[in-house]
Amino acid sequence: MKVKIQSSRIVKPLYDAGAPPPATEWVPLSVFDTVTYDENIAVIYAFRPPNPPTAALELGLARALASYREYAGRLGVAPDGRRSILLNDAGARFVDASVDAPLAVSVPFRPSPEVKRLHPCIDGAPVDELLQVQVTRFSCGSMVLGYASHHSVTDGQATATFLAAWGLATRRATPPPRTLPVHDRSTRFSPRDPPLVRFPHRDTEYKPAPTRVAAGDSDGDDVGAAAHDKIKVHKAHFTADFVSRLKAVSSSPPTTPRRGRGYTTFETLVAHLWRAVTAARGIAAGETTKVRISVNGRSRMRPPAPRDYFGNLVLWAFPRCDAGELVSRPLHHAAELIHRAVAGVDDGYFQSFVDFASSGAVEAEGLVPTADTNKVVLCPDMELDSWLGINFYDLDFGCGCPFYFMPSYLPMEGTLFLVPSFLGDGSIDVYVPLFENHLEEFKKICYNIA
Template sequence: MKVKIESSKIVKPLYEDGEAPARAQWVPLSVFDKVTYGEHVAIIFAFRPPNPPNSEVELGLAKALAVYQEWAGQIGDGPDGRRSVLLNDAGARFVEAKVDAPMAVSVPSGPSPEVRRLHPRIDDGPVELVQVQLTRFSCGSLAVGFAGHHQIADGQATANFLAAWGLATRQLPVSPLPVCDRGTRFAPREPPLVEFPHREVEYRAPAPNTMDEKEEIGFGAAGHDKVKVHMMHLSKDFVARLKARASSGLPPSRRGYTTFQSVVAHLWRAITAARGLGADVTTKVRISVNGRMRMRPPMPRDYFGNVVLWAFPRTDAGDLVSRPVGHAAELVYRAVADVDDAYFRSFVDLASSGVVEAEGLVSTADSEQAVLCPDLEVDAWLGINFHGLNFGGGGPFRVMPTYYPMEGSLFLVPSTLGDGSMEAYVALFDDHLAEFKRICHKID
C-alpha cells in the first residue's frame, strides 16, 4: 500500500465565542493518569463513501478540541513539580494523505505492519497529544487514524471525544459535555486506609539489570522479531456456545458468565496450551477494570481522564488447561470482582501519600515489554462505543487497533455487524501461533 502524505499541520481549538482562555493553565494529572501507559494508542476507522471533505473534518476537530482542551495541551512538570497537562492550545497534528487505489485492494484484511501507514508515527515520541491522519482512497472510502496519549484519556473517555468530534463535524452541538476535573476529583481519605498490596500490583521497584523470569524460561529478546499477530473471528454462534459451556457447571442461583469472562477464559486456556508451558509455570492475565461504576458514589460516565486499574487472575498452566473453561471463567470473574470501590479507594490513598516518589516506585504498565509469556494482557473494547464516530455518512464499517506485535497482547473488538460477534487480535510467537490457530475454535 503506497500512502502519499499531502499535508501535515497543527489544528488549534476553535472556540464558539471566538475568545480563547486568557492564560494557559496547569492541570495536575490524576493518580490514575500517572499509573497508566505513557504512550500514544492508535485506532483505525474505515468509512465507506460518501464522506465530508477534509476541511469539514478538520473544522469539527478544532471545535471538539475547544471542549476537550487537554487534548490540545502538552504534558510536563507544572510549577509545583507535579506531572500535569498544560492547557495552552498547542493543538493537534492533522495529516492528510491519499492512496491511488481502492481501499478493498489496498488495506490488508488482517493484522499487518502496513496498517501503521494509516496513522501518524507514534514511535518517535510525538509532541502533540492527539495525532490524526485522514487517508482518502480512489474508491471514495476514508481511513481515519487516531492516536491519543493514554495519560490524557482511557478508552471510554477517548470514545466520548470521538463522538464529540463527529457531532462537531456534522455542525451539531457537543453533548453531553465532558467532566474535566481530574486535578481535584481523587482526593485521599482522612485518615488514609491502604488495605491492599499495591506495591506488587500497580507499582513495582525499578527492575535490576539482570536476566528476568521470562528469559530464564526461554522467551528472551532473541525471539522478539518472530512475533506475529493473528485476527480470530468469533461468530455470534461460537460466542453463545462458549458462554453456555463455561456456565454449564454453575448452580441455578448463579448468573451465567458474561461474554467477556467466557471469551477471555477460552483464549487464556488456548494460548497457554499453544505455548506449551510447563504444568507448574504460573500464568496470569492483566485485565483493565473501569472504575466509573465501581467507585461509590459512581463517577460521571462523561468524566474525561483515566479511571482504570487492573485485575490479575492467575493459576498454574497445568491446572488451567486441564480443567474446564468454566474454571478459568471463575478465576476471571473473581479477580475482576475484587477490584471494587474499596480497592480503588485504597489505591488513591497509597498513590497520594508520597510513598511512590519516596520509594522510587514505577508503574507495572510497561509499554517497553516486547514479550509477556507466560502472561497475557487483554485490551477489551467490547463495552466502548468506538463505533460512535460519525462524520455524517454513518459509522465506520471497520474499527481496529494498529499493528501491535507485543507477544501476549490480546485485543477484543466488537464486530461492526452488531450481532454479538467479535474479532480477537492475538500476538504470539510464530511457532506458538500455528498451534493456537489449530485449537482456538475448539470448545471443551
C-alpha cells in the same frame, strides 16, 4: 500500499465568538493517569463514500478541541514538580494523505505492519502533540481515519467520548448537556482522611524500579526485543453462536460455582482465550500464569464517576492459576477465577489505590508502574484489553458511521484486544499476538469447545 502525505499541520482549538481567551494553566495528571502506559495508542476507522471534505473534518476538530483542551496541550513538569498537562492550546497534529488505489485492494483488513501507514507514526522518538490524526482518502472515495493519542491523557472510554464529540462538531450539532466532558482529574481523586490502604499495591500497580543492567549483560526484556520479529498477530473471529455455546459449557454441570446465573460473555471468552493461549504456548504444569485485565472504574467507584469523565480511570484485575490446572480443569474454573478477580476491583479497591498512590510511598521508594511499555514478551502471562463496552462505532462525521474499526498493528506477545465485530451481529474479533510457532498451535485449538 503507497500512502502519499499531502500535508501535515497543527490544528488549534476554535472557540465560539465572544468567548474569553482561555487561560494557560497546568493540570496535574491524576494517580490513574500516572500509573497507566506512558505511550501513544492508535486505532483505525474505515468509512465508505460519500465522506465529508477535509476542511469540514479540520474545522470540526478545532471546535471539539475547544471543549477538550487537554488534547491541544502538552505534557511536561509543572512548577510544583508534578507531571502535568499544560493547557496552552498548542494544538493537535492533522495529516492529510491519499492512496491512488481503491480501499478494497489497498488496505489489509487484518493484522499487518502495513496498517501503521494509515496513522501518524507513534514509534521511535516522542512527539509533542498529545493527539495526532491522519485522514487517508482512496481513489474509490472511501476514507480511513488513523487516530493516535497519548494514554497518559485518556483511556479507551474517554477516547470514544472525544471521537463522538468530534463527529458532532463536524456535523455542527450541539451536544446534549449529559455528553459534555468532565474535566476534574486534578481534584476528583482525593485520598481519604485518614487513608486506608487495604491491598498490596506495591505488587500490582507498582513495582521497584529495575536495576541498571551492566554492559554485556541481558535480561528478559532484551531477549524479548531480540525476538520481536518472531511475534505475529492473528485476528480470531468468534461468532455469536460460538460464544453462546461457550457460555452454555461454562455454566454446566450444575455444580458450577455460578449455577443459575452463568458467566458473562466477557468472562467466558477471556477464560477460553486464557486456556487456549496457555495450551498453545506449552507452559508446563507447576508454572503460574496470570492475566492482566483492564477494569473501568467509572461505575465501580462510589459515587460513580461520570461516563464522560475525560481522563484515565482504569485499574487491573490479575486472575492467576497453575498452567497445568488451568488447562486440565473445565472452562468454568477459569471463568470463576476471572469473575472473582474482576469483582474484587471494586470501590474499596479503587479508594485503597488512591490512598496508596497519594501517600508519598511511590516517590519515597522509587516505585514505577507495572504497566511497562518496554516489555515485549508477556509469556507465561497475558494482558487483555476489552473494547466490547465502548461505542467506537458511534463516530459519525455526517455521512454515516464507520464500517470497520481495528487497533493498529501491535506485536506485543500476549497482549490481546477484544473488539466488537464490524458485522454487527454480536460476533467478536480478537487480536492475538504470539510467537509464530505458538500462534500456529493456537489457530488449531482456539475454536475447540471443551
